[in-house]
Amino acid sequence: MHFTRFSIAAAALVALAACAPPGQQAEQGATATGPIKIANANAQSGQLSSLGQWEHKGVKLAIDEANKAGGINGRQIQLDLFDSQGDPTVGTNVARKIAAEGYVAMLGTAESAVTLAMAPILKDARIPNITSGQSPKLAELKSPFLFLNAPTSVTFDETLAKYLVDDKGHKKIALISNNGAYGAGEHDAFLSSLRTRNVTPLADEVVTPDQKDFNANLAKIREQDPEVLFIGAEEVQSGLIAKQARELGIKAVFAGGAPVGTDVYATTAGLKNAEGTVVSSPYLSNDATPEIKAFAEKYKAAYHEEARMHVAKAYDGASILIEALKQTNGAGGQKLADAIRGVKRAGLLGDYAYDANGVGIHETKIGLVKDGKVVPEAAS
Amino acid sequence: MQVFLQTLIGGVTFGAVYALVAMGFSIVYRTMGLVNFAHGSVVMIGAYAASTFYMTTRLPFAVAIVVAIAVTGLIGLVIERFLRPLENKDFTLMLIGTIGFGAVLEAGAVLIWGATGHAVPSPVATGPLDVAGIRVPTYSLLVIAVAAAATGLLALFLQHTKRGAAMQAVAMDHQAATAVGIHVGRSNALAFAIGAGLAALAGSLIGPMLYVNPTMGGTLGIKGFAAAMLGGFGSMPGAIVGGLAFGLLDSFAAGNFQEYSELVTFLVFAAVVMIRPTGIFGEATVNRA
Numbered sequence: 001m002h003f004t005r006f007s008i009a010a011a012a013l014v015a016l017a018a019c020a021p022p023g024q025q026a027e028q029g030a031t032a033t034g035p036i037k038i039a040n041a042n043a044q045s046g047q048l049s050s051l052g053q054w055e056h057k058g059v060k061l062a063i064d065e066a067n068k069a070g071g072i073n074g075r076q077i078q079l080d081l082f083d084s085q086g087d088p089t090v091g092t093n094v095a096r097k098i099a100a101e102g103y104v105a106m107l108g109t110a111e112s113a114v115t116l117a118m119a120p121i122l123k124d125a126r127i128p129n130i131t132s133g134q135s136p137k138l139a140e141l142k143s144p145f146l147f148l149n150a151p152t153s154v155t156f157d158e159t160l161a162k163y164l165v166d167d168k169g170h171k172k173i174a175l176i177s178n179n180g181a182y183g184a185g186e187h188d189a190f191l192s193s194l195r196t197r198n199v200t201p202l203a204d205e206v207v208t209p210d211q212k213d214f215n216a217n218l219a220k221i222r223e224q225d226p227e228v229l230f231i232g233a234e235e236v237q238s239g240l241i242a243k244q245a246r247e248l249g250i251k252a253v254f255a256g257g258a259p260v261g262t263d264v265y266a267t268t269a270g271l272k273n274a275e276g277t278v279v280s281s282p283y284l285s286n287d288a289t290p291e292i293k294a295f296a297e298k299y300k301a302a303y304h305e306e307a308r309m310h311v312a313k314a315y316d317g318a319s320i321l322i323e324a325l326k327q328t329n330g331a332g333g334q335k336l337a338d339a340i341r342g343v344k345r346a347g348l349l350g351d352y353a354y355d356a357n358g359v360g361i362h363e364t365k366i367g368l369v370k371d372g373k374v375v376p377e378a379a380s
Numbered sequence: 381m382q383v384f385l386q387t388l389i390g391g392v393t394f395g396a397v398y399a400l401v402a403m404g405f406s407i408v409y410r411t412m413g414l415v416n417f418a419h420g421s422v423v424m425i426g427a428y429a430a431s432t433f434y435m436t437t438r439l440p441f442a443v444a445i446v447v448a449i450a451v452t453g454l455i456g457l458v459i460e461r462f463l464r465p466l467e468n469k470d471f472t473l474m475l476i477g478t479i480g481f482g483a484v485l486e487a488g489a490v491l492i493w494g495a496t497g498h499a500v501p502s503p504v505a506t507g508p509l510d511v512a513g514i515r516v517p518t519y520s521l522l523v524i525a526v527a528a529a530a531t532g533l534l535a536l537f538l539q540h541t542k543r544g545a546a547m548q549a550v551a552m553d554h555q556a557a558t559a560v561g562i563h564v565g566r567s568n569a570l571a572f573a574i575g576a577g578l579a580a581l582a583g584s585l586i587g588p589m590l591y592v593n594p595t596m597g598g599t600l601g602i603k604g605f606a607a608a609m610l611g612g613f614g615s616m617p618g619a620i621v622g623g624l625a626f627g628l629l630d631s632f633a634a635g636n637f638q639e640y641s642e643l644v645t646f647l648v649f650a651a652v653v654m655i656r657p658t659g660i661f662g663e664a665t666v667n668r669a
Contacts, residue, residue, distance in 0.1 A: 045594060049496050049593075050497070053495065178639075179639035205638065207634065207641075208634075210599055211634055212394065213390040213391070213630065213634065215387055215631060216387035216634045216636075218386075219386035219387060219635070220635065223383065236497075236591040239499065244390075248508075248515045249508070249510070264499070267498075268499040270502070
């Protein structure tokens with residue numbers, strides 16, 4: 001008897017643990033007069049959850065503002081959050097749920113791999129998706145329902161290569177990147193930008209996204225004594241690589257895309273190790289323009305923390321969606337996708353003008369990490 | 381040669397941590413014949429507890445580790461108390477129970493510390509040592525020394541104390557142990573607490589080398605488990621050798637096989653286990669079911 005009771009308790013415990021994480025249940029049956037259902041899918045748990053949480057706050061800020069201002073022609077927007085856990089498999093389940101439960105659009109995710117996994121399902125369901133992923137593979141899908149909040153890695157890395165090679169004259173460059181969707185995109189884009197400049201990297205090390213010990217890879221890089229070490233990995237892994245590289249005595253300047261411009265990178269690497277890292281990003285600082293400054297203050301008032309690129313990216317995406325929804329009067333499907341494609345907006349990350357591949361912005365800027373924060377290169 | 385030695389240092393450092401995780405798995409398996417799948421999550425809780433006390437209350441790192449060990453030791457006792465009614469009855473349910481506990485601990489960590497995690501500054505201020513061009517991070521030396529000391533202490537406890545001997549006796553034959561008056565439940569509880577303490581030590585040490593977050597236990601748990609299997613599950617020397625072997629294998633695979641390193645690591649692991657199913661130290665497996 002005792003045994004049976006415990007069996008039930010143990011089974012219940014497991015069942016409870018296996019239940020859906022904080023992803024909120026969406027209500028069925030939105031009508032043309034009821035609220036407009038928008039899904040926000042992003043990692044709320046796991047190693048990439050910092051991105052997901054920033055993204056959600058950015059999206060929520062834009063949606064709350066729109067609702068306060070009267071919503072979409074009088075209809076309120078209902079924003080529901082789904083936890084993708086930064087995992088493509090979880091992502092596909094979330095995509096099916098979103099498709100089944102009558103959402104007109106999806107914002108997110110911050111991860112290219114998850115967005116890539118979700119894209120076919122959302123395309124079939126004709127649900128427009130505005131993502132913060134930036135892998136060139138997203139643009140290659142040419143899905144009429146997928147839109148990027150930012151440039152792809154091709155733009156990020158072209159700007160970076162131009163700065164490092166053309167402007168600074170560096171030729172001794174080594175690469176370390178992971179073979180995840182984001183890292184592989186960065187690797188290919190940067191390598192091709194180097195090739196067009198006739199620069200062959202001294203070393204080209206590829207690691208796995210779960211790898212923690214880079215001694216072997218970095219020791220090989222150190223033997224080549226590069227001037228620049230390009231890091232193509234997400235925030236935490238980039239930080240670990242930078243930290244271990246300095247411990248090994250690698251003096252090269254670190255360079256990379258948006259992840260190396262975050263405080264997660266800087267604190268993981270250690271502020272001293274991160275100092276001087278070259279960042280290519282469309283969003284360098286909260287003081288860059290009066291518009292960005294006003295946005296950062298608004299964000300700080302709402303969430304009591306500093307704004308950052310992922311917040312701005314998500315805010316831009318949500319604002320574009322709101323603008324498009326106003327044009328379609330809340331209707332989704334092809335009509336909404338076409339409306340998004342037509343939106344021209346001076347956003348926080350730059351001027352949005354979607355091309356045929358769904359890419360919204362086509363340039364990035366160069367910044368340098370100083371005391372854990374990015375400052376625009378020209379001002380340094 | 382330099383690359384080889386540098387790889388060796390990285391491998392041994394991570395291997396020392398895997399060894400601690402593997403020892404935690406093994407000590408519970410020895411006494412109860414049970415694989416504690418919550419072990420990886422306990423490592424994560426240990427990492428969080430130590431780093432939180434170290435960073436927010438400004439406790440010295442060593443004291444923070446002791447506090448973390450106490451916290452997880454308590455968690456170990458709780459897990460054992462929940463599983464005790466199933467002892468010698470249903471091991472499958474006990475296994476599922478440990479998986480459930482792991483998920484609960486992960487969810488608990490998200491509730492307490494949030495989902496985003498934090499970076500832990502190195503408690504050792506001095507830079508790496510330069511030995512003929514080989515850079516040895518001073519923190520790596522600390523990790524290896526602490527892991528070795530913990531291993532030594534555990535061996536002393538198991539070999540030379542009455543309680544340790546009692547635990548060994550329970551591992552060998554729990555019915556005979558009961559007959560001579562050893563309290564099996566208490567012995568198992570102690571095994572769970574020591575296992576959890578080792579997890580906390582591993583977590584505390586790896587915190588400044590990684591980024592502490594609620595899901596970090598996953599990879600560490602799998603690698604520690606594989607290390608224990610490689611060494612011979614249930615064998616304490618096996619856990620140490622397995623941990624170091626796995627760390628080195630991981631490190632050299634990363635250098636030589638790049639993006640296929642994980643595949644190579646686990647292929648080698650699978651090959652070793654196929655040739656020697658009982659692991660390198662090949663003790664007869666404990667089966668209490």
